[in-house]
Amino acid sequence: MNINDFKSNDEITWCPGCGDFGILGALKKSLVTLDKQPKDILLVSGIGQAAKLPHYIKANCFNGLHGRALPPAVAAKITNHNLAVIVTTGDGDCYGEGGNHFIHNIRRNVDITVIVHNNQVYGLTKGQASPTTDFGFKTKVQVNGVIAEAMRPLELAIALGCGFVARGYSANLEHLSWLISEGIKHKGFSLIDVLQPCVTFNKKNTYEWYAKRVYKLEDSYNPADKMAAYQKAAEWGDKIPIGIIYRQESQTYEDKSGVNKIAPLADADITDIDIREALKEFM
Amino acid sequence: MKKELTILIAGEAGQGMQTIGATLCRVFKDSGCFIFANQDYMSRVRGGNNFFQLRVAHTPSYTLRQKSDIIVALDKKSQDLHAGFIASGGIIIVDKEKFKITEDKQAFFNVPFYNLANTVGGSEIFINTVCCGVIAGLTGLAPDALSKVIKDAFIEKGEEIVKKNIACVKAGYDFAKANFKEERFYVKEGSAQSRLLMNGNEAIALGAIRAGCKFYSAYPMTPSTSIMDNVAHFSGKFNIVVEQAEDEIAAINMIIGASFAGARSMAATSGGGFALMVEGLSLAGMTETPIVVVCAQRPGPATGFPTRTEQSDLNFLIHAGHGEFARLIYAPGTIEEAFYLTIKAFNMAEKYQIPVLILTDQHLADSYRNIEQFDLDKIKVQRYIISKEESKQVSGYKRYQLTESGISPRAIPSWIDDTIYVDSDEHNEDGHITEEASVRVKMVEKRFCKKIAALVLEVEKPTAFNIETASTILLGFGSTYGAIKEAREVLGSDFGFIHLSQVWPFPAQELIQLLKDKKRIFTIENNAGAQLAGLLLRSTGIKASGSILRFDGRPFNLDYLVEEIGKYKDCSD
Known part of the structure; x- marks a missing residue:
């Protein structure tokens, strides 16, 4: 496969300079590296700027409702496990509107990859605070600054037992692409939270702001150490680490339910299911 | 010998009414009788007052009676609550010593079932099996047949438990034989042999399995939950994934994802859960993804009466969802319809790439009948996808x-x-x-x-009874089928009955044909707003003469409905 095999003819509607371009480029690069066929990839999204990404790649696309990317994604994987299922979502979509699904799908551990475009602001609705907006950040709604503490999705994911927790930066395409590839290869729910500057509505967390703070995790860092992972996940301020913060493989939903031991449920011949034995229980 | 008999067992939650009910259903069914049974239960695990009502007859019965021939009061409160509902010539079984009852009423049949349970079984928990034995003695059931059913029911709990239960059945049976010499409650054996004993939710679960449902997701909500239980029970045998969702929003979005990926899928809920699914319903409409959703109604608004029945979500389901899209809504009236229409729902959902809703209620969900074997050869599961x-x-x-x-x-x-x-x-x-x-x-x-x-x-045609000669038509949808059908038979040839098993698209042309020249039309509905009458008017221009509405959370029954219709009959138009 090469990058042109994933080219979509759909017009891109993101602002020039948007951090989403870096994520799109990194994802395409990963799909080439992993030699995936467009027909075997399913991109699922909710609503928001991140949710438009599936239209810009040639692959199967289910662009559902705001906050509801995860439920159809896991169900599609469970019933058709030939598909590599990747969710492209945002901080509002995944951590706000879809917060309950985020929590419970980490618990399910279906083998999907979730890429969260985390720009710490609402873009599509023009600049309100998101669950990850920094304390004190002023918007047209939060006129005196945000008074809620920012959500820490990586710490939450580690606490819930997520087996692959990573943070990337959209301006570091090579590194992000590597993270996405590792996430797709990981068996189970993989979370990749991507720092993504919003050039229109977030005048605080800019490319310049990140350039001063972002650093790659040292080679000596051990992502299997859960307590160290909590500490790394919590690092936010003068220094912000990117890389695989926590990795620990465990049995997936498909392993535990046994669906991956049989042909995909979608392929089952259902025209003539014999229920006579079942009916005997009612006689 | 009685042609039909109604038995009611009442007590606190946890006293085992369900065990007695299920046991008696099975024994009467095995003796060849037709049965109709329903549970009336409160939203609690212990205490309160619950009852199980069972109608046994020689001809198929589709509804309950207002009064019972034999009432078993497992506690004092049940005696107080149900004493007013003893049929003429009927009895109420009480434990006078335990309930500290000193008065003597003609209808009392005093059975020291607490004492019998303690002495024979060694524990109060056996009062339910003692009472089973008493009923067998009163109704002329063979004690061996009862013991066999009891054995099947308790075998998993071990030999010792089976032995104690059978001894308690025998003690109850012997007590009844020795102290109640009459045979007026005997029901003779019938001919309804190899039938299926099933409730509405079980029929829907089996229909879904037959239709090829491979993914089921729901959040538990009474009275829909036993659909999930039943699909889960058979999930291993038929390779079905049953996933309990974190909420109903997840449930409907999951089944949409599964369907998109190629697997037939279903969810079930009640009104409150359906309210959460509404956004997803609109998604299925927009993306043209086939799904089947059951809404087993209970009285609202909000939490309402969690364990009771109502038909107040008719308008809600017809209009649910933002934006305009096509949907289909079936409203099965019987256990048979619940099975066949569930299969049809999956076929139609796939054919038209739409959400298909199955509107039921607690009454249909939980009522048992012994029905004829399904005609499995008649069933067609058709695919409408690119193979x-x-x-x-x-x-x-x-x-x-x-x-x-x-x-x-x-x-x-x-x-x-x-x-x-x-x-x-x-x-x-x-x-x-x-x-x-x-x-x-x-x-x-x-x-x-x-x-x-x-x-x-492709509308499901209304079912019409005695339309030609009748001047008064009773019109209903869903679970009122049984009560209206039997009430019409009692009311006579001047009355006709039209049952709707599809409410959307509304069968307007069919009803215009059936109702032309009809002087009086009454809708029979388990709601306060006469929603069906409103729908009839909006869709056909036909104005019903009146509506008989019940919204106390209880289902219609034969006697109640005949009486209510009688009130209208008296005032001439």
């Missing part, structure tokens, strides 16, 4: 290709070499987001207007 074979030839695929019928050929991801785009935004034929006015118009016509027009032609 795996055909998929190899597909290229340049457009998920929302404009066609004459409005239905675009549906491909399954990974089966075709091409890719599939589906979007909740307005989309073009390729499935990509669009803001074009002309495309919008074509897409609305496709997924709404054209599909509705086609669905109207």
